[in-house]
Amino acid sequence: xxxxxxxxxxxxxxxxxxxxxxxxxxxxxxxxxxxxxxxxxxxxxxxxxxxxxxxxxxxxxxxxxxxxxxxxxxxxxxxxxxxxxxxxxxxxxxxxxxxxxxxxxxxxxxxxxxxxxxxxxxxxxxxxxxxxxxxxxxxxxxxxxxxxxxxxxxxxxxxxxxxxxxxxxxxxxxxxxxxxxxxxxxxxxxxxxxxxxxxxxxxxxxxxxxxxxxxxxxxxxxxxxxxxxxxxxxxxxxxxxxxxxxxxxxxxxxxxxxxxxxxxxxxxxxxxxxxxxxxxxxxxxxxxxxxxxxxxxxxxxxx
Amino acid sequence: xxxxxxxxxxxxxxxxxxxxxxxxxxxxxxxxxxxxxxxxxxxxxxxxxxxxxxxxxxxxxxxxxxxxxxxxxxxxxxxxxxxxxxxxxxxxxxxxxxxxxxxxxxxxxxxxxxxxxxxxxxxxxxxxxxxxxxxxxxxxxxxxxxxxxxxxxxxxxxxxxxxxxxxxxxxxxxxxxxxxxxxxxxxxxxxxxxxxxxxxxxxxxxxxxxxxxxxxxxxxxxxxxxxxxxxxxxxxxxxxxxxxxxxxxxxxxxxxxxxxxxxxxxxxxxxxxxxxxxxxxxxxxxxxxxxxxxxxxxxxxxxxxxxxxxxxxxxxxxxxxxxxxxxxxxxxxxxxxxxxxxxxxxxxxxxxxxxxxxxxxxxxxxxxxxxxxxxxxxxxxxxxxxxxxxxxxxxxxxxxxxxxxxxxxxxxxxxxxxxxxxxxxxxxxxxxxxxxxxxxxxxxxxxxxxxxxxxxxxxxxxxxxxxxxxxxxxxxxxxxxxxxxxxxx
Numbered sequence: 045x046x047x048x049x050x051x052x053x054x055x056x057x058x059x060x061x062x063x064x065x066x067x068x069x070x071x072x073x074x075x076x077x078x079x080x081x082x083x084x085x086x087x088x089x090x091x092x093x094x095x096x097x098x099x100x101x102x103x104x105x106x107x108x109x110x111x112x113x114x115x116x117x118x119x120x121x122x123x124x125x126x127x128x129x130x131x132x133x134x135x136x137x138x139x140x141x142x143x144x145x146x147x148x149x150x151x152x153x154x155x156x157x158x159x160x161x162x163x164x165x166x167x168x169x170x171x172x173x174x175x176x177x178x179x180x181x182x183x184x185x186x187x188x189x190x191x192x193x194x195x196x197x198x199x200x201x202x203x204x205x206x207x208x209x210x211x212x213x214x215x216x217x218x219x220x221x222x223x224x225x226x227x228x229x230x231x232x233x234x235x236x237x238x239x240x241x242x243x244x245x246x247x248x249x250x251x252x253x254x255x256x257x258x259x260x261x262x263x264x265x266x267x268x269x270x271x272x273x274x275x276x277x278x279x280x281x282x283x284x285x286x287x288x289x290x291x292x293x294x295x296x297x298x299x300x301x302x303x304x305x306x307x308x309x310x311x312x313x314x315x316x317x318x319x320x321x322x323x324x325x326x327x328x329x330x331x332x333x334x335x336x337x338x339x340x341x342x343x344x345x346x347x
Numbered sequence: 348x349x350x351x352x353x354x355x356x357x358x359x360x361x362x363x364x365x366x367x368x369x370x371x372x373x374x375x376x377x378x379x380x381x382x383x384x385x386x387x388x389x390x391x392x393x394x395x396x397x398x399x400x401x402x403x404x405x406x407x408x409x410x411x412x413x414x415x416x417x418x419x420x421x422x423x424x425x426x427x428x429x430x431x432x433x434x435x436x437x438x439x440x441x442x443x444x445x446x447x448x449x450x451x452x453x454x455x456x457x458x459x460x461x462x463x464x465x466x467x468x469x470x471x472x473x474x475x476x477x478x479x480x481x482x483x484x485x486x487x488x489x490x491x492x493x494x495x496x497x498x499x500x501x502x503x504x505x506x507x508x509x510x511x512x513x514x515x516x517x518x519x520x521x522x523x524x525x526x527x528x529x530x531x532x533x534x535x536x537x538x539x540x541x542x543x544x545x546x547x548x549x550x551x552x553x554x555x556x557x558x559x560x561x562x563x564x565x566x567x568x569x570x571x572x573x574x575x576x577x578x579x580x581x582x583x584x585x586x587x588x589x590x591x592x593x594x595x596x597x598x599x600x601x602x603x604x605x606x607x608x609x610x611x612x613x614x615x616x617x618x619x620x621x622x623x624x625x626x627x628x629x630x631x632x633x634x635x636x637x638x639x640x641x642x643x644x645x646x647x648x649x650x651x652x653x654x655x656x657x658x659x660x661x662x663x664x665x666x667x668x669x670x671x672x673x674x675x676x677x678x679x680x681x682x683x684x685x686x687x688x689x690x691x692x693x694x695x696x697x698x699x700x701x702x703x704x705x706x707x708x709x710x711x712x713x714x715x716x717x718x719x720x721x722x723x724x725x726x727x728x729x730x731x732x733x734x735x736x737x738x739x740x741x742x743x744x745x746x747x748x749x750x751x752x753x754x755x756x757x758x759x760x761x762x763x764x765x766x767x768x769x770x771x772x773x774x775x776x777x778x779x780x781x782x783x784x785x786x787x788x789x790x791x792x793x794x795x796x797x798x799x800x801x802x803x804x805x806x807x808x809x810x811x812x813x814x815x816x817x818x819x820x821x822x823x824x825x826x827x828x829x830x831x832x833x834x835x836x
Contacts, residue, residue, distance in 0.1 A: 058629065058630055058631070059627070059628075059629045059781045060629050060631070060632070061628075061629035061632040061633075061781075061801055063632070063801065063802055064629060064631070064632020064633070064635050064636060064801070064802070065632060067632075067635060067636075067639070067802075068632070068635050071687075074472060074476070074684070075363065075684070075685050076363070076366035076684040076685055077363065077364075077366075078363075078364045078365075078366050079364040080364055081361065081362065081363050081364040082364075084361055085361065088361070267631045270355070273353065273355075274353055274667070277351055277353045298361075302357075302359050302361060302675075303357075303675040305355060306355040306356045306357045306358075306359055307356040307357070307358060307359040307360065308355075308356055310359055310361065
């Protein structure tokens, strides 16, 4: 593996205008997604989910149940796609890997003193190593927001680069925790730093802070991805996480991706939803499109 | 990698299914008469003209063509209502009627929006979210002023003028009618309105609303017809005030006609607005603003940002972003909720626009249009931009009134101010920069009636609107809008 050391260059990030961002999002949310477009979108969204459990109360049995759900979303409806990945804490990676054996579903692990990121760099690296050694396909790290707010962009950059190196073959998702950044300009700055430092994905939130993912924040991040793509030809993935629990909102996210980054990002290689309860709402809508009626929530398994 | 062309592929295979707004709830008559003295009256000429749907070229309704005699009847009705009822009514009573009209417009908003889109070709998203709500907002706003005129102009004893003759354009039919009727009524004047001949239906629906509101007969009269009908309104001896929105050409004719009369006049005419992007602007949002500035309402907007000035250092990146954004614009059925750009208002206007496209190419400019499909029937123009143009090009100098953007570059602040002001027009402009000081420096040096900073095409009843130079004179909206319908001791 080549070890080119990435060096932080304090390039100014483009400024972001809040009014303009909200105007653009208003155009997206006033779109009407119907019929076959809706069904296609719902299935696409289902296939992009990182089915997540990140509770202090998580147990092996709970993780196994979630993995079963990931593989059997709603067997009553044939030919459904599966979710993209299951997302757990590092100590449950082995359990998840075992439970998902034989499927294409990836295992993602949060690491780096998730969710606050308040620990030493050594511990964050060990945390990452634990996840990777246990077989994680993907690592979801958090940036040091405190350092970011202090203007120590070098630190944030170097930390991401170091974690990326520790990930080896695992894909790295960098969580910006946009709910703690305070402005769109900061979100853009953090996106640029994460991308330049080697992120494979940039991700909005841990899900532990409100607000979590929003459409406007996601647009700011998609624009950062787009600018980087035009500059280098390298694709970076996007993962909004937290707060996306209904199908309509998920479809609006997909529309935003469609109109910003186009076809190459409309798949689970480059776009993910971090969510725990979104899947069932998508399923309910898919079944409704087929049968014309909403079924009771009790027909959809909760794991 | 070095030779790889980096492109975004917008052909996603996930296209939006049609989402047409229902039309089952609208009520239209097959034939509309003139609305004079509170009644529907047949035209003296016995003539009617068709109004068509520009998206399908199908006839929607027949509309009466008013001539001089009809206009005379309307003015007499307005004078009678002014003398006997409206000028004597307590101001707070007057306000109640205007509030009632505003509320009725809100109640019928959906119907009005659909009719506006059918008759004029504008996307339902705009008629539903912009035209109709703003039209109602104008009535609400001016209703509030009706009994507070003495506070709006302290110690000046504001008095009404009498009968106002008003002529509205086809680009925002109901909204322009609201801009004109609401302040006229609030200030105690009566009205003869002549709506544009290609889009008369929402003004006629407004006449129905006015009837329903119980407004005294003759306070508002609506006489449909073409240019000759408008001329009859302008030339009528008993009209005290002329308010016109439309082309600079017709504006000049009107100004000649009122010379030497006592008629107070406001003219809101054409424009060729500069939209200026500095390198320090939030570029993605600036691009959104450019799109909104020129493609809103198919570019049939007098304040459209039709001349784009990009600072040379960010020209390539802005152009790329602009072209990418154009790819996601949906052109087609105005009634589809996802349509971004609807039909060109009339065949005549489409011919005008196409002629300018030809001229642009002949002058050596590079034309770019997005890769969208347009329907076979109806009048359509893809979103278009021209690069490699300069101030000496016709497409930069003249108002095209279509979805056509001319892109130029600049280097310094003084250069762009000079170029922005180098036009006979002066209605509006936009400036995009992250630096507040630069913004205020720019806006104080530009000769335009409305200047938007880091946004474009934002309207509000409280904000005055109007132009410099050949874009006209007088202001509509806000306190200034009241003044245009008042005289003072």
